[in-house]
Amino acid sequence: MSALGMVAVLSGCSGSSDADSQDVTLKLVAADYGDSKANSSQKYWDKLVKEYEKKHPGIKIDVSVHSWNDVDAKVKKMVADGHAPDMAQIGAYADYAAKNQLYKVDELLSIPVQADFVSRLAEAGEVRRVQYGMPFASSTRLLFYNKKLFADAGLTPPQSWSDLAAAAKVLKSRGVKIPYALPLGHEEAQAETMMWLLSGGGGYVDGVSSYGLDSEQNVDTFDWLKNELVAKGLTGPTAPGKLNRADAFAAFTRGDVGMLNGHPSLMQAAAKKGVKFGMVPMPGINGKSKATMGVADWMMAFKQNGHAEQVGDFLDFVYSEKNVLEFSHTYDLLPVTARASEAMAADKNDKRLDPFLKELSNAELYPVAKTSWAQVSADIKQQIGKAVSPNASPTAILGQLQRSAAAAENSE
The missing domain is CATH 3.40.190.10 (Periplasmic binding protein-like II)
Incomplete structure (x- = not known):
């Protein structure tokens, strides 16, 4: 696994006591992976946030979930209006990284969490060899x-x-x-x-x-x-x-x-x-295609409001093996971390996803680092x-x- 940005700013290390000592509300705008109200991503985030806030009484997480038809435009308007969210889980990050509006990933996450991203996906989150985009969900075809x-x-x-x-x-x-x-x-x-x-x-x-x-x-x-x-x-x-x-x-x-x-x-x-x-x-000209297509969606953190320490602490929790697996199982998606991927591969109940997991290491992603x-x-x-x-x-x-x-x- 690629341990990118090893000269890390460790303010976001999981379990930071400073993160717990301040009264802070963090705003997250996220995409909806459900196809009905019954399985809306709002339910996933509400459960996760409740668990996190119980352990971190000084921090509140305000999550608003929007359809894929609207979420990118919603975040774009918020940023343009000067009201960037602390975090956004959307389809692309490069425009914001190019304008120096995002934290570098090593300014947020602890080294173990950052190093746990599937290397193919972590590399796709880089602009000029610096990672700004954190893969949140992935799939192959x-x-x-x-x-x-x-x-x-x-x-x-x-x-x-x-x-x-x-x-x-x-x-x-x-x-x-x-x-x-x-x-x-x-x-x-x-x-x-x-x-x-x-x-x-x-x-x-x-x-x-x-x-x-x-x-x-x-x-x-x-x-x-x-x-x-x-x-x-x-x-x-x-x-x-x-x-x-x-x-x-x-x-x-x-x-x-x-x-x-x-x-x-x-x-x-x-x-x-x-x-x-x-x-x-996917068939190729004379046999199996040498590469398949992979897709990743992205988490990013905006610098406008500060709170790098609190954001990093929360994202360390978001990317725990348990939470990554729960999201992947809920929406039939592939994990974006190595530990969760290994757990899925070893679980007989996840055998249906094996063919997709096997293709991930050979997957080519959209050129998302280009603005x-x-x-x-x-x-x-x-x-x-x-x-x-x-x-x-x-x-x-x-x-x-x-x-x-x-x-x-x-x-x-």
Whole structure:
């Protein structure tokens, strides 16, 4: 595990008596991982805060939970208005780090807690080799397939692009509505895109960490998607650019989809609807993809109000093995610390998450350390679906996205 920032400011060491001796209210704005009021993240935080405040009577934690549709904008407005929260658990940290608005992680956490982060995730929280973002939740992606549809058709899970296309062709011939769901709609097109780019040997950035959206590998990947899947009617009746991830997942739980890329929460949704499914690593051109996509959400602490000592003490508690595991179990997500990951791997009740855990060490994350990523991601969501439309050119669309990305990067 990567012990980043070993020259640490230890004011945030867990159990600090000074942290207990001051009357302080810390404000945390957090994202909601639940899909209803019954499993809202507010319940998780309320329970955790109650336990913490019982042991630290001088500190109050005020947590407000907002949907993913609103939480990033909520924090952005609070900061712009001069009322930054003490902590925010949201989707990106780099913009705030670039403006020197965040504490460094080694100004907050005790060394054992900081060193316990999964190294792949901790590194993704760095800007110029300094960690500002603390991973809070993570997941990887696997290819889900409908076991009944595959068994009825005498198919085996695909291991390569040609296997996937051949299976989709058979499923189509048997009347399956969506042989392969390709959600390139505005909701989360950047995720489906990245999975395919990685499986084709490319990605969002080149070897020197500059954007490389129009690389030869990426163009070849979208040429293949357009010609071998979309043009042959293997992605269903809805144009990929108009298909959102949530709709694709819902169709899978209805039994209308043969294959699609999914994250751990899809397991529970499919099981509730009685859909029997299997999961395999994302196929590559000639075999298993060399890398899979990982996603992390972030905790960060703003400097505006001070309270580094109290914030650090609370976050040490948040990142205890017990609390990390409880959150991961509640929302079918992967732990962000080594100890919790090892505990999950050893627990027979967590076997369903083993395939996702195994992919985490090989996962590639979004280029979240770039302040330009938010804009580039938004552009991809808006434009990438056009790359597989009948009259469009993948080369032209990816070229346009690359020019915009390079301009955004140069303005960082």
